[in-house]
Amino acid sequence: MADALLKIEGIHKRFGGLHALNDVGLTINRGEIYGLIGPNGAGKTTLFNVLTGLYQPDEGKFTFNGQDLFRQKPHVVVKAGIARTFQNIRLFGEMTALENVMVGRHVRTKAGALGAILRDRATMAEEKAIRDRARELLNYVGIGNVANERARNLSYGHQRRLEIARALATDPTLLALDEPAAGMNPRETEDLQALMEKVRSSGVTLLLIEHDVKLMMTLCDRIAVLDYGKKIAEGVPQEVKSNPRVIEAYLGAAHA
């Protein structure tokens, strides 16, 4: 039996009259790449926001790594081990690439305001460790050469990678990527796929939203399909691909 890392049950999220998530439940196992697909507006990003504490769900259960995360604040969720990137890149544009990643280390380091003023030995050592780890991560995602560039001046592909490095800086157990391949050419997508495989083999579980169905079919171990806020299918890629409800959601009833 697979080892469940993240488990949600009966999650509901409403925005006024819109029922964005309707009784969604899913289980992500340790070490897998789990895909989330569905037509635009199906609730994928809403689910991401619920899983990372940006939105508070109205009802449901949410446990992660044995910890109850229902309606927790983002900084608690990230501490528990969930990190994410954004569909529309959200870097700290005025800070350098290196500093962006260093902010990601915040959750795993201790030094407080007092350390910033006293600059004692422990604080200085920690600051150096943060810097070293951030450099390492920039190299890991392949953009070590732009460490001192301002984030907003980086190319689009580099910004995507920087977001991944920043998320990895929080030492996540689960890395959630919201459309990481959006806007990339086939060559960049291939590189990205290699990077995601590398992250997975380092022991991090991945949750992925992506429209590139081909990429999802080759990369994911299991896929869930959302439509109008409901989960309509879940399983290995081949099953999902041939599921009539999925075909209907994507192409309309006539094709099912």
Added chain:
Amino acid sequence: MDIFLQQILNGLVLGSIYALIALGYTMVYGIMGLINFAHGEVVMFGAMVTISIIGMLTGMGLSLPGPVVVLLALMLAIPVCMLMGFAIERIAYRPLRNAPRLAPLITAIGLSIVLQNVAILIWGRNYIPFPPLLPHDPINVLGASITDLQVFIVISAIAIMAGLLFMVEKTKLGRAMRATSQNPAVAGLMGVNVNTIISATFVLGAGLGAVAGVMVAANYDQAHSHMGFLIGLKAFTAAVLGGIGNLGGAVVGGILLGVIESLGAGYIGDLTGGFLGSHYQDIFAFAVLILVLVFRPSGLLGERVAERA
């Protein structure tokens, strides 16, 4: 010529004090997009509390040198003002975090009035003299004069500001502050506790304000329960001049405003043929405010703010 030099020196003293206060405005604006109009009152409390503590210390009959007594009192007044800054954010602004922008602005003005009246209850309506514990020996600089106290004010203000800029650029707390100012939601997702950072910003700003308040009181040998209003407004002008939200801008804006105001006060009599005297010096600060708002609302160094506002 010696008037010119004299006014430049006066302007530097005044300007470095404005800059310290302006940093408090600009840090809070940078983090939450809010003008904390109660900041001037924190400055006033810094001066008043210090004078009261000096009174207590001298009342205890300690035979310490004057400057030591003042520094000791200041060190005790800073935490009081920091606590005030913390409480202001907690009580007045945090409940309005998601309210329309006008609501916290009106609250800020209301709070400023409340704090002024609290000060009147404690210290009364009269000018309170700053105890004569500090030397005011003039130093001659090419025909102009500056007191050793003023030299000390300028040097310590610059040192404090350099320390703050270093902290913001190079330390973990500073990085978290910058991240929060650029995108609080994402900073939270990186494990930054946004509430803590906002509190820290208010506390730091209040600490700088307390120091500035004592500098003003020591320089003019007096303090008053309404002193925070005008100096707060001028420091706000300085922050806008430099580009609000930009720390370097607050420093540049503060010093520039101080110099402009001093030069204006020095020459306004000559310029208007004696019609207006140097007590009209406040005109210059607000003329600067209006000109900046009309011609360069983002301030001198304020390109970054444009996307915020």
